[in-house]
Amino acid sequence: RLQEIYAAPIKEELIGQRIKEVRDSGVVTAAALSPQRTAQFSKAVVDAGVDIFVIRGTTVSAEHVSSSHEPLNLKQFIYELDVPVIVGGCATYTAALHLMRTGAAGVLVGFGGGAAHTTRNVLGIRVPMATAVADVAAARRDYMDESGGRYVHVIADGGVGWSGDLPKAIACGADAVMMGSPLARATDAPGKGHHWGMEAVNEELPRGKKVDLGTVGTIEEVLTGPSHTPDGSMNFFGALRRAMATTGYSELKEFQRVEVTVADSQHTR
Template sequence: MTEIEIGRGKRGRRAYAFDDIAVVPSRRTRDPKEVSIAWQIDAYRFELPFLAAPMDSVVSPSTAIRIGELGGLGVLNLEGLWTRYEDPQPLLDEIAELDEATANRRLQEIYSAPIQEELIGRRIKEVRDSGVVTAAALSPQRTAQFSKAVVDAGVDIFVIRGTTVSAEHVSGAAEPLNLKQFIYELDVPVIVGGCATYTASLHLMRTGAAGVLVGFGGGAAHTTRNVLGIQVPMATAVADVAAARRDYMDESGGRYVHVIADGGVGWSGDLPKAVACGADAVMMGSPLARANDAPGKGHHWGMEAVHEDVPRGKLVDLGIAGTTEEILTGPSHSPDGSMNFFGALKRAMATTGYSELKEFQRVEVTVADSQHSR
């Protein structure tokens, strides 16, 4: 790819966000009823190709169950309010009343309570007993400490999620998590991320992960670019990681690792763009935070907002769009792309003539800068 000269001593690639691209129609169209958006990872099949982000504003045990019933996968945040407090509802109510400008200090105080191992097992069991596929997430820093409790509780899919996760973390303070050994010794599939480059994702694929999360610096509640100056626009990141998946398949003799776009899918039109760039599924946070049955009731924040030294996220008031079901599968009552995400994906695939997600990854896209496309 051609690099752009930034100055005499520095060059850089042009990278694209989902807003910068658009899907191109083909010569064929199709009946939406003939389109399948089903997704299977390891032994688990989902009618909707998505995971709900492990954020306290989005996923509680009850919403994880509801999302599972609707065909997706709700991922519990095992470092959040539900594993620190017996009853987090009063704190959720308080957070909803916080002033956005000063919320971080109070969030830091709330999340300073210790994680209770007993609550980890109890929350996972709540979801598991409902009969839906159970997924839960830990950061790399806490995976070794709590992974036994997670596995013993019967989790089906283990998610290791951080702002960025590396297979070659270097630390003189503590022994880093050996991802390859950890995944090899685990009896459940592991999804790990985020990553945003070809090289980083290729190294994560070599650890044995079933899927990799793509995204760094995106998301409605993140301020990573402002705080650290780091971001890779999502369309380019997903396409680069999809290329790594292709090369890893050749290298490994055919082992397929799922690419999951984590961030940047704020509106229904972003979803087909993510798949067009090579994603098998998406992880969504902010769209679901706008559900009237979400834990945050329209308020949204992530674990980056509670970092004790360098917060890289904030509390945002997104408002209410509808129920979780309406946001995921409709019916929609709004033309702005805030509802019926997967109805929109089906319609986009039908309009361009594709019947399955893997085929749709080959659809043509065009660069259509959002500032000049209308």
């Protein structure tokens, strides 16, 4: 059913309309395109006045190669754009370093780890997020030395379904996280507890599905509390603050250097 719905051609005029609706709410506005669609629709996105431009695929390299589209040279594209660009996903030190060298302002880390993704089953590919984030953070450190101090933001994209996943991502070196399932559980989310990713609508090989997560509270309660349940589905910011306080940290940058241990079982994570 999702494949049928998304099979309709993209209407370029709707891109600007949707971006304007978000901008009019007074928030920082980002818009994402796949590498395959970037050349075709980037002008419509930029003209709509986005604050952040995102190029997102399951995995993205410094030069996207396609049999049906002209290759996308990320370095040239980013250089010619007047807004910050975030690119991803990636999961290794080398891939992240290459993306950072294109001039990206941020790198998305991870692929196939979300609640609605089936990439692991379909493609046999999945990278443990703690390892991926730590490796990309190491690439960022070395790139800072190489570039004379240019800082690239590391963003964990996948596997952040519960409040306890947020401090773990930061502890491994992430500056921020992408949140899908937690926001989908908000009562004011448009999906009313349902969640799916763009990988679910691929016309040839879908790598995701529609999942019913249910609802737990308002978006404010999900992010800042108060929480009504002990399962980690609410008050993400409060959980991060409490985790930092418990381990003796008051600054996020310092918390990124907290000592991390590896458990031999997911039940002790």
